[in-house]
Amino acid sequence: MRVLLLICLLAATAAVTANIETYKFDDARKEADYQTLVHELRCLVCQNQNLADSNAELAQDLRRKTYEMVEKGLSKDEVVEYMVARYGDFVLYKPPLQRNTLALWGGPFVIFIIAVVVLIRIIRRRPSSSERLLSEEERQRAEQLLKQQTEEK
């Protein structure tokens, strides 16, 4: 009975994974390249998914194309170039650093610098910690209390 259940469960997982095709590679490096590529290239139909995650027809075709090119011995850069020539920079999940993406790449640093400046100003405005918080009398009393405590132990 348990074996039967196990078989059923295994069959179910096979059905779930069956809609993503598997490609055989003759070389582990090529397989790694393929995996990196399908994770870094965007599917243009369902735009918030990469080729690896998408099940759209176009993604299937582009995976096949990527596989063919990688198998042929093309480098990762060559495959990326091929895709960009056809679909534009938008196909890249990691956009290149160029004039029209400067704001995209530089923006976080600019915001970070502004944040640091604001933070410094807020800290400066606070009463400085070197200000004497206890009067001489109070300090002596506190010291005494602390001393008493350590002696009691």
Next chain:
Amino acid sequence: MIRYLLPLGIFIIIVGFLFVGLGLDPKKVPSPFIGKPAPEFNLPRLYKPEERVTTADMKGKVWLLNVWASWCVSCRAEHQVVTRFAKTGLVPIYGLNYKDEPQDAKAWLGALGNPYVASLADQDGNAGIDWGVYGVPETFVVDKKGIVRDKVIGPVTEEIVQERLIPLVKKLQAEEG
């Protein structure tokens, strides 16, 4: 005072960005082909599979490539517009039948009318990849030198034909070949 105005200012800037963002269509990805030579293809004709059409055949004339498929719903929507435009005889329109079964494609054209000078069958979608097709229907305008000059993504409307395609085609036809 600035304490209160500053957050308000930031808020207004953010709202401005979001408002502009509302009007942008993420499906409209700029085509990298505009201003570049049209990708080569060599495809069988839908009705005469033994005959092949290549991009070289179009040299010297302005032409349109309309990418469509029988499974594509919005192609049905634009088909009447494309047909009317083709009937004016201003410019030859070629159909790229993208990832379709020939008999489905023929049945579709039989029912809705065939506006194309020739329909090219791209059954495996390889020509589609070369042309950077990602959402049918798409329509490319190619000039006499074989350079892609414009691309309409999504269904062609009467407005697009009148205001964008006709003026562009006329301008391109006046250019030196």
